[in-house]
Amino acid sequence: MIRDTLIREFKTILGAANVFTREADRCAYSYDSAVLDPVLPALVIRPETREAMGKAIRLCNENKLPLTVRGAGTNLSGGTLPKKESVVLLTLALNRILEINEQDLYAIVEPGVVTARFANEVAKRGLFYPPDPGSQAVSTLGGNVAENAGGLRGLKYGVTKNYVMGVNFFDANGDWIKTGARTVKCVTGLNLSGLMVASEGTLGVFGEIILKLVPPPQAQKAILATFDNTERASQTVANIIAGKIIPATLEFLDNFTIRAVEEFSHAGLPIEAEALLLIEVDGHVAQVEEDAAKVEQICRAMGSTSIQVARSLDERNKVWEARRSALSALARLKPTTVIEDATVPRSKIPDMIRAITQIAQKCSLTIGTFGHAGDGNLHPTILTDRADKEEWRRVEEAIDAIFDKALSLGGTLSGEHGIGLAKLKYLEQETNKASILYAQRLKKAVDPNYILNPGKLVGE
Amino acid sequence: MIRDTLIREFKTILGAANVFTREADRCAYSYDSAVLDPVLPALVIRPETREAMGKAIRLCNENKLPLTVRGAGTNLSGGTLPKKESVVLLTLALNRILEINEQDLYAIVEPGVVTARFANEVAKRGLFYPPDPGSQAVSTLGGNVAENAGGLRGLKYGVTKNYVMGVNFFDANGDWIKTGARTVKCVTGLNLSGLMVASEGTLGVFGEIILKLVPPPQAQKAILATFDNTERASQTVANIIAGKIIPATLEFLDNFTIRAVEEFSHAGLPIEAEALLLIEVDGHVAQVEEDAAKVEQICRAMGSTSIQVARSLDERNKVWEARRSALSALARLKPTTVIEDATVPRSKIPDMIRAITQIAQKCSLTIGTFGHAGDGNLHPTILTDRADKEEWRRVEEAIDAIFDKALSLGGTLSGEHGIGLAKLKYLEQETNKASILYAQRLKKAVDPNYILNPGKLVGE
Numbered sequence: 001m002i003r004d005t006l007i008r009e010f011k012t013i014l015g016a017a018n019v020f021t022r023e024a025d026r027c028a029y030s031y032d033s034a035v036l037d038p039v040l041p042a043l044v045i046r047p048e049t050r051e052a053m054g055k056a057i058r059l060c061n062e063n064k065l066p067l068t069v070r071g072a073g074t075n076l077s078g079g080t081l082p083k084k085e086s087v088v089l090l091t092l093a094l095n096r097i098l099e100i101n102e103q104d105l106y107a108i109v110e111p112g113v114v115t116a117r118f119a120n121e122v123a124k125r126g127l128f129y130p131p132d133p134g135s136q137a138v139s140t141l142g143g144n145v146a147e148n149a150g151g152l153r154g155l156k157y158g159v160t161k162n163y164v165m166g167v168n169f170f171d172a173n174g175d176w177i178k179t180g181a182r183t184v185k186c187v188t189g190l191n192l193s194g195l196m197v198a199s200e201g202t203l204g205v206f207g208e209i210i211l212k213l214v215p216p217p218q219a220q221k222a223i224l225a226t227f228d229n230t231e232r233a234s235q236t237v238a239n240i241i242a243g244k245i246i247p248a249t250l251e252f253l254d255n256f257t258i259r260a261v262e263e264f265s266h267a268g269l270p271i272e273a274e275a276l277l278l279i280e281v282d283g284h285v286a287q288v289e290e291d292a293a294k295v296e297q298i299c300r301a302m303g304s305t306s307i308q309v310a311r312s313l314d315e316r317n318k319v320w321e322a323r324r325s326a327l328s329a330l331a332r333l334k335p336t337t338v339i340e341d342a343t344v345p346r347s348k349i350p351d352m353i354r355a356i357t358q359i360a361q362k363c364s365l366t367i368g369t370f371g372h373a374g375d376g377n378l379h380p381t382i383l384t385d386r387a388d389k390e391e392w393r394r395v396e397e398a399i400d401a402i403f404d405k406a407l408s409l410g411g412t413l414s415g416e417h418g419i420g421l422a423k424l425k426y427l428e429q430e431t432n433k434a435s436i437l438y439a440q441r442l443k444k445a446v447d448p449n450y451i452l453n454p455g456k457l458v459g460e
Numbered sequence: 461m462i463r464d465t466l467i468r469e470f471k472t473i474l475g476a477a478n479v480f481t482r483e484a485d486r487c488a489y490s491y492d493s494a495v496l497d498p499v500l501p502a503l504v505i506r507p508e509t510r511e512a513m514g515k516a517i518r519l520c521n522e523n524k525l526p527l528t529v530r531g532a533g534t535n536l537s538g539g540t541l542p543k544k545e546s547v548v549l550l551t552l553a554l555n556r557i558l559e560i561n562e563q564d565l566y567a568i569v570e571p572g573v574v575t576a577r578f579a580n581e582v583a584k585r586g587l588f589y590p591p592d593p594g595s596q597a598v599s600t601l602g603g604n605v606a607e608n609a610g611g612l613r614g615l616k617y618g619v620t621k622n623y624v625m626g627v628n629f630f631d632a633n634g635d636w637i638k639t640g641a642r643t644v645k646c647v648t649g650l651n652l653s654g655l656m657v658a659s660e661g662t663l664g665v666f667g668e669i670i671l672k673l674v675p676p677p678q679a680q681k682a683i684l685a686t687f688d689n690t691e692r693a694s695q696t697v698a699n700i701i702a703g704k705i706i707p708a709t710l711e712f713l714d715n716f717t718i719r720a721v722e723e724f725s726h727a728g729l730p731i732e733a734e735a736l737l738l739i740e741v742d743g744h745v746a747q748v749e750e751d752a753a754k755v756e757q758i759c760r761a762m763g764s765t766s767i768q769v770a771r772s773l774d775e776r777n778k779v780w781e782a783r784r785s786a787l788s789a790l791a792r793l794k795p796t797t798v799i800e801d802a803t804v805p806r807s808k809i810p811d812m813i814r815a816i817t818q819i820a821q822k823c824s825l826t827i828g829t830f831g832h833a834g835d836g837n838l839h840p841t842i843l844t845d846r847a848d849k850e851e852w853r854r855v856e857e858a859i860d861a862i863f864d865k866a867l868s869l870g871g872t873l874s875g876e877h878g879i880g881l882a883k884l885k886y887l888e889q890e891t892n893k894a895s896i897l898y899a900q901r902l903k904k905a906v907d908p909n910y911i912l913n914p915g916k917l918v919g920e
Contacts (some may be wrong), residue, residue, distance in 0.1 A: 101805070101807075102702070103698065103701065103702050103805075103806070103807035104701075104805035104806050104807050104808075104836075105701070105806075106805070126704070147647065148647045148651070150645050154644055154645055155644070158644070159644070159645055161651070161654065162618075162622065171894065171898055175894035175897075175898075176892065176894060177891075177892075177894055177895045177898050178890075178891045178892055178895050179891070179895060181803070181871070181872040182805045182870050182871070183803045183804065183805055183806075183835070183836050183837070183871055183872055183875065184614055184615070184618070184619070184835045184836070184837075185610050185614055185619055185803050185832075185835055185836070185837045185872075185875035185876050186803065186872040186874070186875060187607065187608045187658045187874050187875065187876060187877070187878050187879065188872050188873045188874050188879060188883075188887065188890050188891065189879065189887060189890075189891055189895065189896070189899055189917065189918070190655065190658070190659060190662075190663075190899045190902065190903075190917065190918060191608070191621070191654055191655060191657050191658045191659070192655075192895070192898065192899065194621065194651055194654025194655060194657060195650065195651055195652075195654055195655045197651050197654060198647045198650070198651045199650060199651070202650075203650075214706075215704040215705075215706060238563065241563065241564075241565070242562070242563050244586070244675040245675075246674075246675060283743075283744065283747070284743065284744045284746055284747035284750070285746070286744055286745070286746030286747070287743070287744035287746070287747060290744070343641075343643045343645050343646065344643065345561070345563075345564035345566075345642050345643055346563070346564050346565075346643075347563035347564050348564075372645075375643070375644045375645055376564075376643050376644070376645070377643070377644075377645045410642050411641070411642070411643055412641040412643055412645075412646040412648050413648045414646070414647050414648050415643060415645035415646060415647065416645050416647060417647070418647050419647065419648060419649065423648075427648065427649060430638075430648050430649075431637075431638045431639070431648065431649055432636065432637075432638055434631065434635035434636060434637055435637045435638050435639060435649065435652070436649070437635075438631055438635075438637050438652065438906055439649055439650045439652065441905040441906050442650065442655075442902050442905055442906060443650075444905065445901040445902055445904065445905030446898055446901050446902060457649065457650065458649070458650060
């Protein structure tokens with residue numbers, strides 16, 4: 001319970017319409033997209049200005065009230081799950097695109113701007129913002145930075161961190177911290193912008209983000225290659241990269257996922273295929289032609305059963321929309337969907353896919369596997385029912401086995417979904433005690449009252 | 461003075477041949493490439509193994525001995541200047557390239573590997589490591605990461621930070637911290653690798669660095685365009701970028717620099733030109749042809765007096781070597797050379813160059829200006845004699861004016877040379893008190909005895 005006098009103070013700062021106390025209102029912010037038990041926050045606030053946000057943060061700190069910042073709540077690791085008796089701060093009213101600078105190729109945005117809206121506005125000006133997380137239609141740029149969101153284009157274009165030129169943020173005390181610049185090169189002070197990326201709201205509350213833009217590719221070509229053998233499909237991924245071709249996207253779908261997607265989207269995917277690769281090359285027209293020809297040749301050499309090139313933008317978009325629906329399509333099939341994102345060096349994709357199949361068999365589970373094979377980032381998706389305790393035990397066993405395998409292949413626990421609460425217990429397995437302690441010391445130094453999204457990423 | 465028993469302990473850990481106590485030996489490490497008074501360290505150590513390095517760091521911490529890590533000492537802001545009565549740790553014996561992974565496009569190196577040697581080894585395997593700081597022939601990769609070194613290719617390829625996938629380092633206590641991964645995507649834990657970049661040795665001592673590699677461009681074309689008017693040359697830079705062409709390099713040299721370089725290098729530069737642009741476009745053959753044609757067209761439209769395209773690799777290399785000699789060529793002319801790297805958004809390059817000319821006139825100083833105009837990163841280089849106190853006062857006045865102007869144009873104090881000691885007093889002007897305090901809190905949390913390069917970057 002937060003006492004009434006304090007709630008009145010929040011109302012004075014934010015306006016009564018931006019302070020939510022009713023359970024029905026708070027309920028919507030008690031969960032995110034991870035499979036974890038909901039936690040009801042005590043208060044939900046929605047600042048409309050940067051100044052009000054700073055004051056609200058300071059008020060939280062003075063009262064040692066934990067504070068979880070929330071964009072669209074699409075994160076998959078519990079990063080936006082509030083603490084009990086805490087405050088959820090919504091960024092959705094801070095949704096202004098403050099500047100798109102066409103000459104100098106950067107933009108300045110507030111944290112609540114929706115990713116796809118921003119990408120569209122940038123495209124209208126003839127520029128390109130490449131990061132495209134699966135949830136881009138609703139996810140916010142603040143959330144993307146806090147999670148270092150990836151997406152389909154990570155292979156060629158990198159992830160969110162590669163586009164963050166600066167982050168201005170409030171520290172736990174509501175003081176305004178400036179870091180980074182409008183220039184590509186900047187080494188003024190510690191790289192706090194870099195530290196903010198992927199910090200999951202544990203070190204500050206973003207107020208303004210400076211993002212890098214690039215000229216768009218001149219042309220692109222989408223190729224759909226089917227395989228009657230998963231092994232050959234996954235080896236094709238490794239061969240394309242080893243051939244020094246860097247496609248914009250290189251996606252893998254197994255038969256289970258293909259069927260689920262086709263049933264959901266009716267995009268005309270080949271439901272008989274054991275696996276398919278969706279490959280898009282982009283760049284200069286001549287480069288695209290050359291790369292596409294090389295990709296086709298590699299697919300053919302690896303025994304691809306059919307190779308289709310999208311003949312129109314419509315045809316291309318239809319296939320990509322189908323791919324983007326993979327998680328939703330799988331999630332319909334069972335009450336609980338657990339999507340993982342363990343990531344391995346690209347050449348280890350065949351080993352990883354093989355291991356996932358074996359783990360599914362050993363644990364008697366249904367696992368649909370798809371994902372960004374080109375950057376080693378697969379999404380094995382376990383379809384289950386959390387209410388079934390016996391099966392859930394096997395799910396946990398499978399997750400452990402997936403992480404063990406990824407790490408043994410020189411990979412990482414999480415490519416793009418974050419640690420949050422869901423993967424905290426695995427952190428030491430990839431790093432070590434000293435590394436966790438180092439992070440905890442940093443956290444404590446700038447947030448001595450532990451109010452900024454406590455318990456996430458760096459632990460308690 | 462460090463007591464004899466402690467020196468014996470260092471000798472036990474590192475071997476007697478790697479512990480230097482004689483003044484003649486220590487003297488070489490009392491300065492770096494910044495214009496600052498030398499400081500003699502009490503002890504110089506040269507670990508040959510990672511393990512020995514960790515133990516030596518722990519010994520420093522236990523004895524509260526300040527520790528400055530040094531690669532080649534090429535940094536320009538005093539970042540490798542030791543504290544009095546302190547230890548300098550040389551990385552030059554930790555110079556192994558541990559892995560170049562051609563399939564997965566990464567390399568793992570020790571901090572003392574020389575940049576150019578690494579780039580050559582990578583090139584031999586048909587891959588490309590783009591960052592090319594001016595001092596690459598001697599600078600080390602550890603130093604490049606600690607300073608977030610830039611270079612000529614920043615415009616298209618980014619700077620060192622864009623190639624750092626992971627940094628494993630020792631904390632102040634000699635504990636081993638693991639962060640980052642061999643994969644493009646990794647969000648396991650706080651982005652400590654990002655924090656290490658540009659941290660100037662204040663937060664940890666690098667042991668292993670994981671660097672991203674890319675396929676090399678298929679083709680390149682170098683263009684040398686001369687102008688009889690500086691204003692038109694600088695406007696050409698802005699027009700090329702606004703035309704959505706991203707050259708690999710886009711360098712500017714004013715007449716003073718052209719003359720100095722030509723006298724030094726005899727590369728055949730046009731000494732009558734008021735300014736020249738060196739432009740290299742790269743990528744797919746067809747892309748290169750198209751971009752080069754557009755660049756030529758823009759140069760012509762802006763009244764370029766001559767446009768030359770390098771006809772051979774030899775011709776190209778000769779011009780780039782000449783450009784790379786700019787600082788050395790200027791430095792010969794006067795006893796003291798002060799090179800700045802204030803950086804502005806690219807469209808502000810004409811304003812910045814105009815301002816530098818005015819500042820040189822107003823302060824009656826000789827300033828040669830050249831640099832990475834394409835990414836807004838100019839190097840106004842003041843030729844002076846520090847012994848001339850009256851002139852030195854005007855030099856300081858000019859530096860203040862250059863920083864004021866860069867910041868008023870939305871730029872930054874330092875694009876790539878770092879803050880070190882030289883620019884510490886300007887830090888607050890670009891950021892604010894709270895930002896400096898935030899950085900100091902982080903520093904203190906992981907280095908409570910303030911042994912890691914104390915006084916640099918974040919202040920005391």
